[in-house]
Amino acid sequence: MDASETILSVKDLRVRFRTLDGVVxxxxxxxxxxxxxxxxxxVGESGSGxxxxxxxxxxxxxxxxxxxGVVDYRGRNLLTLSKSELNQVRxxxxxxxxxxxxTSLDPLYSIGNQLIEPIRRHxxxxxxxxxxxxxxxxxxxxxxxxxxxxKSYPHELSGGQRQRVMIAMALANDPDILIxxxxxxxxxxxxxxxxxxxxxxxxxxxxxxxxxxTHDLGIVRRLADRVYVMRYGEVVEEGEAEAIFVNPxxxxxxxxxxAEPTGIKAPPPPNAPVLLEGRNVEVTFKIGGGFLAGEPxxxxxxxxxxxxxxxxxxxxxVGESGSGxxxxxRALLRLLPSDGLIRFGDRDISAADRQAMRPLRRELQLVFQxxxxxxxxxMTVGQVITEGLLVHEPILSGRQRDLRAVExxxxxxxxxxxxxxxxxxxSGGQRQRxxxxxxxxxxxxxxVLDEPTSALDRSVQKQIVELLRKxxxxxELSYLFISHDLAVVRAMADYIIVMKQGKIVExxxxxxxxxNPQATYTQTLMAAAIDxxxxxxxx
Amino acid sequence: MLRYVFRRLLTAIxxxxxxxxxxxFLIRVAPGGPFNQERGxxxxxxxxxxxxxxxxxxxxxxxxxxLGNLLRGNxxxxxxxxxxxxxxxxxxxxxxxxQIGASALILALLLGCLLGxxxxxxxxxxxxxxxxxxxxxxxxxPTFVIAPVIQLLFGLTWKLLPIGGWGDGALLNKIGPVLTLxxxxxxxxxxxxxxxxxxxxxxxxxxxARALGLSDWSVVVKHALRGAILPIVSFTGPAAAALLTGxxxxxxxxxxxGIGRYFVEAALNRDYTLVMGTVVVIALFTIxxxxxxxVMYAFVDPRVRYD
Numbered sequence: 001m002d003a004s005e006t007i008l009s010v011k012d013l014r015v016r017f018r019t020l021d022g023v024v025x026x027x028x029x030x031x032x033x034x035x036x037x038x039x040x041x042x043v044g045e046s047g048s049g050x051x052x053x054x055x056x057x058x059x060x061x062x063x064x065x066x067x068x069g070v071v072d073y074r075g076r077n078l079l080t081l082s083k084s085e086l087n088q089v090r091x092x093x094x095x096x097x098x099x100x101x102x103t104s105l106d107p108l109y110s111i112g113n114q115l116i117e118p119i120r121r122h123x124x125x126x127x128x129x130x131x132x133x134x135x136x137x138x139x140x141x142x143x144x145x146x147x148x149x150x151k152s153y154p155h156e157l158s159g160g161q162r163q164r165v166m167i168a169m170a171l172a173n174d175p176d177i178l179i180x181x182x183x184x185x186x187x188x189x190x191x192x193x194x195x196x197x198x199x200x201x202x203x204x205x206x207x208x209x210x211x212x213x214t215h216d217l218g219i220v221r222r223l224a225d226r227v228y229v230m231r232y233g234e235v236v237e238e239g240e241a242e243a244i245f246v247n248p249x250x251x252x253x254x255x256x257x258x259a260e261p262t263g264i265k266a267p268p269p270p271n272a273p274v275l276l277e278g279r280n281v282e283v284t285f286k287i288g289g290g291f292l293a294g295e296p297x298x299x300x301x302x303x304x305x306x307x308x309x310x311x312x313x314x315x316x317x318v319g320e321s322g323s324g325x326x327x328x329x330r331a332l333l334r335l336l337p338s339d340g341l342i343r344f345g346d347r348d349i350s351a352a353d354r355q356a357m358r359p360l361r362r363e364l365q366l367v368f369q370x371x372x373x374x375x376x377x378x379m380t381v382g383q384v385i386t387e388g389l390l391v392h393e394p395i396l397s398g399r400q401r402d403l404r405a406v407e408x409x410x411x412x413x414x415x416x417x418x419x420x421x422x423x424x425x426x427s428g429g430q431r432q433r434x435x436x437x438x439x440x441x442x443x444x445x446x447x448v449l450d451e452p453t454s455a456l457d458r459s460v461q462k463q464i465v466e467l468l469r470k471x472x473x474x475x476e477l478s479y480l481f482i483s484h485d486l487a488v489v490r491a492m493a494d495y496i497i498v499m500k501q502g503k504i505v506e507x508x509x510x511x512x513x514x515x516n517p518q519a520t521y522t523q524t525l526m527a528a529a530i531d532x533x534x535x536x537x538x539x
Numbered sequence: 540m541l542r543y544v545f546r547r548l549l550t551a552i553x554x555x556x557x558x559x560x561x562x563x564f565l566i567r568v569a570p571g572g573p574f575n576q577e578r579g580x581x582x583x584x585x586x587x588x589x590x591x592x593x594x595x596x597x598x599x600x601x602x603x604x605x606l607g608n609l610l611r612g613n614x615x616x617x618x619x620x621x622x623x624x625x626x627x628x629x630x631x632x633x634x635x636x637x638q639i640g641a642s643a644l645i646l647a648l649l650l651g652c653l654l655g656x657x658x659x660x661x662x663x664x665x666x667x668x669x670x671x672x673x674x675x676x677x678x679x680x681p682t683f684v685i686a687p688v689i690q691l692l693f694g695l696t697w698k699l700l701p702i703g704g705w706g707d708g709a710l711l712n713k714i715g716p717v718l719t720l721x722x723x724x725x726x727x728x729x730x731x732x733x734x735x736x737x738x739x740x741x742x743x744x745x746x747x748a749r750a751l752g753l754s755d756w757s758v759v760v761k762h763a764l765r766g767a768i769l770p771i772v773s774f775t776g777p778a779a780a781a782l783l784t785g786x787x788x789x790x791x792x793x794x795x796x797g798i799g800r801y802f803v804e805a806a807l808n809r810d811y812t813l814v815m816g817t818v819v820v821i822a823l824f825t826i827x828x829x830x831x832x833x834v835m836y837a838f839v840d841p842r843v844r845y846d
Contacts, residue, residue: 060746063662083755091752098750103743107842108765118751153841169751 007176007209008057008094009033013069015049015056015233026052028233029069034177034209041212041220041241043256044230045457046428050213053230054179058096059086074176092122095170099182101162105154111138111165112150115172122173137168140205141198160191164198171202181213188320189484193528196223215457217256218529221245229253259458261465261491265314267509268494272310275478276332276364276446280304280340283324283331301327302338303502309446314472314479316493316510318486318525324502325482329448332480333364344446362392365439369451371431375423382419385409385438392442408441409434412467429460433467440471448480453488465491486529490514498522544834551826555819559609562818563602566811573618573809592618605815614819615812619805625816629798633820635705636785636797642717644775644782647724652771654725655732656764662737670729677726686719686792703794716793720786724778731770739767769840776832780825784817 015027027049034040044050056067057078071078073089081089090096098104106114115134119125125133131150138146141164154162163183170178180199184192200223203210212219220227220241227244229237229252237250248254283302301324309315319325331338334349334357342350344360352360368374375384385408386401396404406416412433423431432452439447449468453461465488471477481492489496490510497507498519506519517523572594574585589595593604608615614625658670693715694702706712739745740763748758785799798817805813837843 058750060749062741087752087754089752090750096750098743098747100743104747106744106748106762106766108840109762110841117753117757121751121753121757155842166747169747 005036006033007036007074008211009070009072010053010057011070011072013053013056013067013071015052015061015065015067017062018064018066026065026233027056027067030228030230030233030235032228032235032238034211036176037203037207037209038225039203039210039212039223041214041224041227042230043214043217043220043227045215045256045459047232048230049233050230051181054096054181054211054213058090058094058179060096088122091118091170091175092173093175094177094179095173095175096179096181097163097166097170097183099185101159101166101186104166105162107154109153110150111152111154111157115150115165115169118169119172133172134168137172138165140171140202141165141168143168158191159187160194163187163191163195167195167198167202171206171208174206175208177209177211179211179213182215183212184219185214185216189486189528190320190524199223217458229256255459259462261462261488263469263491264510265469265492265494268310268312272312274308274343275311275345276307276309276480277343278305278307278328278332278340279342280306281328281331281342282339283327283336284339300502302331304340305497305499305502305504307332307497309478309480311445311478312472312476313495314481314493316489316496317480317482317499318484318489318496319499320484320525322501323499325499326450327502328499329366329450329480329482333366333448335366358391362388362442363445365442365444365447367432367435367439367447367449367452369454371428371435371455374435375431377423380420380422381409381426381434384423385419385434385441388438388442404441405437408437411440411471412437413463427460428456429463432456432460432464436464436467436471440475443475444477446478446480448482450482451484452481454483454485461488468492486514486525498525540834540837544830547830547833551830554826555822558822559606559815559819560602562815563605564598566806566809566814567598569809571809573811575809592616605812609819614816617805617810617813619808619810619813625812628801628813629816629820632785632796632798632801635708635795636790636799637783638708639713639716639720639789639795639797640779640782640785642713643720643724644779646717646721647728647778648771648775650721651725651728652732652768654729655734656736656759656767658729658733659736659740659767660759667733670733674726674730674733677722678730680722682719682723682786682788683792685722686715686789689715689719690792703792705795712793712795716789716795719789719793720782724782727778728771728774731774732767735770736763736767739763742766765839769836772832772835772839776829777825779828780821783828784821784824 010030010032012029012031013027014025014029017024017026030053032040032042032053042050042053052061052065055061056065057071059078061067067079069079073094078086078089105111112131112134115137116127116130119130119133120127123130134150135146138149143149143161143164149157154165157165183199184195187195196219199210210223212224214220224241227239227241228235229244229250231252237244237248237253244253245257248257281302282300282304285299285301286296287299303324305328307315307328317325317328327336330336332342334342334352340350341348344364349357349360379387382402382405386405389396389401389404402419405419409416409418414430414433414437418426423434426434436452452468453464456464468479469492472479479492481489483489493510495508496510496513498505498513498521500521506513506517506522513522514526517526572589574580574588593601596604605615612626614629616624617628620628654670654673658667661667690702693700700715701712703715704712745758745763748762785797787799787803789795790797790799798820801813802817804810805817
């Protein structure tokens with residue numbers, strides 16, 4: 001195979017969606033090509049049209065979508081093929097893996113059944129032969145104990161394993177091109193690294209071209225030969241990966257590259273008072289059990305953790321999903337029943353009930369990850385952010401509350417006129433600002449930030465990090481910053497706690513943790529997040 | 540799984556006990572008694588009858604007696620149909636109601652799923668709108684309108700079907716009542732199926748199946764339909780219990796000797812034992828069918844596992 005042969009070329013592709021608000025043009029006449037065996041990255045933030053480009057090429061658009069232009073695969077325009085002709089290409093010559101490993105497999109069929117289906121369909125093998133092939137594929141993607149896994153159902157596999165199965169299904173018929181739509185975004189850091197390494201290795205073995213659709217420049221840097229940068233449905237820059245990183249031309253590319261949050265947080269003075277303290281905090285969940293059902297399973301989500309948060313300090317709590325970091329944050333705010341000692345200021349709140357906690361709530365605030373789910377859709381922004389004042393400062397008049405809302409919105413960098421509008425009219429970043437304003441309006445002392453930037457694009461993340469830092473400086477706030485994103489934690493926190501399976505594996509000042517991690521687990525996390533060595537150096 | 544079924548059957552015992560107790564005392568709260576309506580009944584005879592059936596005992600003793608008889612499988616005598624015990628009435632009527640109800644249920648499930656799937660695959664097109672219109676009509680026109688219309692058209696005008704009667708279970712006699720009973724259920728199943736099929740077709744694993752180049756048949760039937768059928772399975776439990784225990788309207792209009800009429804008639808006549816018998820039968824059906832549904836659920840969806 002000639003390495004420079006172009007096998008897929010997208011010419012003047014336009015994608016339109018008919019919506020209630022009229023026709024929306026998601027992709028506005030772009031040109032992209034893929035050569036045999038190379039790795040191409042299509043980079044952009046949410047809404048850039050990067051996914052819709054490839055969905056259109058595969059005829060997988062939602063029913064209200066429509067694509068025009070040419071998607072030329074080895075001399076055939078995929079957009080004009082009949083459905084049966086198209087199904088000879090999809091899954092056989094070009095295949096695709098998706099972002100959502102949890103939902104991309106059919107929950108009702110076993111792994112084996114789902115793997116065998118495309119093999120039999122495209123290669124016409126008998127059941128026994130197809131089963132052999134499926135086993136080979138599971139071994140290829142390093143699924144342990146493949147014989148047994150053939151009989152497993154998707155819900156019995158972890159996210160990383162499911163993504164491996166997806167990859168096996170996509171590679172079942174030795175395709176020319178593998179389109180990977182954010183294949184690692186929903187996975188934990190260490191799993192992300194494993195999946196990317198697997199893809200690079202498979203590419204070396206099998207020689208297919210890979211198209212990465214991603215917002216993660218780390219992936220691009222590690223894997224891509226060539227890059228297309230997309231924004232608002234257009235390609236704004238394209239070129240060799242090296243060149244784009246070293247010498248970006250377009251302002252948007254430069255902004256993306258600079259979007260990694262930077263700076264460090266100085267620790268508070270040593271004599272700063274301890275505001276929130278937990279000693280031997282333990283949270284357990286009961287699973288199952290009950291009438292006639294036998295003994296419940298006890299899950300220790302937070303296992304004897306001690307923490308001291310000083311005034312003006314930010315403690316970063318780092319860990320992968322299931323490590324207990326969010327549970328710890330909630331337990332410290334007494335939102336969950338827990339054992340152990342919890343002190344706020346000089347008060348012991350270990351046993352405080354809801355009634356007793358209520359006056360303290362105003363000083364202990366919480367901001368959630370999901371800027372879409374955490375704001376009531378039926379209240380105006382003004383009502384959302386002043387609701388806490390009704391409880392904590394009931395003497396305020398409507399006019400005074402309105403003034404506070406204006407002040408709070410200004411403080412988080414939003415137009416005060418926004419208070420009469422509804423949450424759905426705002427972007428993800430703006431909603432997160434609203435959620436922060438809702439906490440700040442009460443003038444809290446401690447704010448628990450639970451993955452506040454994880455659902456946001458990098459460039460927006462950076463703005464939110466800067467906003468949080470400014471608010472901290474202005475009001476001497478203490479933050480408990482819960483995140484799996486080490487780049488953000490590094491910019492926010494002066495002290496870090498690394499958690500795994502409910503326990504602290506390592507803690508210390510941020511710079512010490514980053515420059516000299518002691519625990520193996522921390523080292524693995526760091527390597528997965530920060531190391532930019534390329535997995536594959538293609539010719 | 541067996542352990543789960545066993546446990547569910549065990550928990551059914553207290554449930555049944557609560558239902559029986561509540562029904563027993565509630566019907567006694569209603570004024571009157573089984574022999575009040577009988578005209579020309581002299582007070583002496585009435586007192587005699589009540590003494591014979593133990594209606595003069597304190598209520599708690601009657602309750603204990605009833606429970607004891609029930610445990611031995613004895614539903615007691617019917618007060619208003621003195622030639623029969625309640626058990627005999629059910630032995631005659633229940634098979635009739637079950638035949639009609641089960642046929643209607645199967646018809647409703649098959650036709651409803653088919654129509655719902657066709658509608659979902661043609662969302663917002665003519666076929667979809669036709670199914671929606673049909674479903675709306677089916678669930679808004681009451682059975683006491685549908686039944687006479689069927690009798691009028693098929694029985695009187697075209698003379699295809701008998702107008703009513705059981706005819707010792709002749710096939711033609713069953714068509715009218717089954718259709719009447721099934722129509723509103725078809726409408727409900729079609730609507731349910733349409734909604735869950737549309738959702739299922741939008742799910743991520745359907746996108747995966749399409750991206751792998753699988754055939755339309757496989758995408759729709761093997762992957763989308765199986766997921767979409769789950770709400771229908773849930774619906775089938777209570778629906779089966781309701782249909783199989785008979786319908787007063789259908790049985791009255793078509794003069795079929797099922798048990799659907801017993802509940803209302805017995806309650807009006809204060810035929811305590813017959814009311815209680817009907818309550819027990821309906822409760823048993825409901826409990827058993829819900830259990831069957833839960834077991835079937837586990838077979839369709841491997842994520843549901845009981846142990």
